[in-house]
Amino acid sequence: MPSTTLPPFPDNVRTHPFLIIDYELIKAGDKDEENRLWKAATTIGFWYLKNHGADQEGSDMFDMGAETMALPFEERMKFEQGDEGQSFGYKKAGANAVDAAGINLDTSEFLNVSKDDALACPQVVHRTYPSTINARMENTIAPFVRKALGVNYAVLNIFNEKLGLPQGTLERLHAVDEHSSSERCIRNPPPQVKEAAENPVIGAHTDFSSLSFLHNRLGGLQVMPPGHDEWSYVQPIPGHAICNVGDVLSLFSGGILQSNLHRVIPPSGAQVEYERWTLIFFTRPGNSGVLRALVLIAEAVKKQPDRNFKTDSTAAAWFTRRVKNYRVNGTRDIGCEPRPRTTLRRWSSHSVPFGS
Ligand SMILES: O=C(O)CCC(=O)C(=O)O
């Protein structure tokens, strides 16, 4: 369990301010708040969300993560996600690379529990999990999934309206009863040597979700805002989730919604001594939907001939490829684009932006 007496976020590092969106106002249909959300999503693609109502569920999830990471390593490894593009299960540290060459390995461990397994429990949809996860499937994981989905559907419905799509289009593409996404709980140990304090623990990337609903207590997350060439920290604010647009919404919206580059390095200042935990719910599209810019967005796509908003892949195939390409031992699919291990390149400068 992450300590409750963590040192404060340092005041001598560069941070990037995000808009703070009030979920209570969003639920109440406040148009000004919807406009602020739209502004955040179409500029940097990140925002803080307050009054999301998932604090207790998030805290229970962190407990689940701590209980599971306390199991012997061999036990966790029985549930390792493997190199075939499956994300559900346990990811050991060092299975992913943090640089484009695939030389430097990550230090993060992930626990990815499928929302389908959580909501169908005791039925197994995708796979089984360590005993500590099974024990909390109904009373911890499913309630968190429901809260996170509620938040993300509210946001999707606003984007749907702003994009001028027929009512319910984005929600249907992310239908709760169609198999899809995972959530993630991450543990990063403190760096072993002082020099490692600047090394990324999760390399630069854009999320291959539609929306990410993220909770962390220590610093370390950094963004590269559009038009900048230096990283800025994202300061965790107690009780505020950090939300961001992922590649799938960017793709569906022809780039109107921004999926922004970010990475994780060890926390700075006194926080560096502490284990760092993150909880994320990734809302992903249903597996059968073909990923391409939606028809009504075709005009926006035509105006950006240098960018590719067409994958010819279903969500399931695209997602599998993205997971495999992160794995050090992952085999590339025939016909797959060159393997950028991380998306250090800006999309505008490479022709297959959604293939990595
Ligand atoms: O740990 C964090 O703060 C962010 C993790 C992240 O960006 C990811 O898992 O995609």
Ligand SMILES: [Fe+2]
């Ligand atoms: Fe991310």
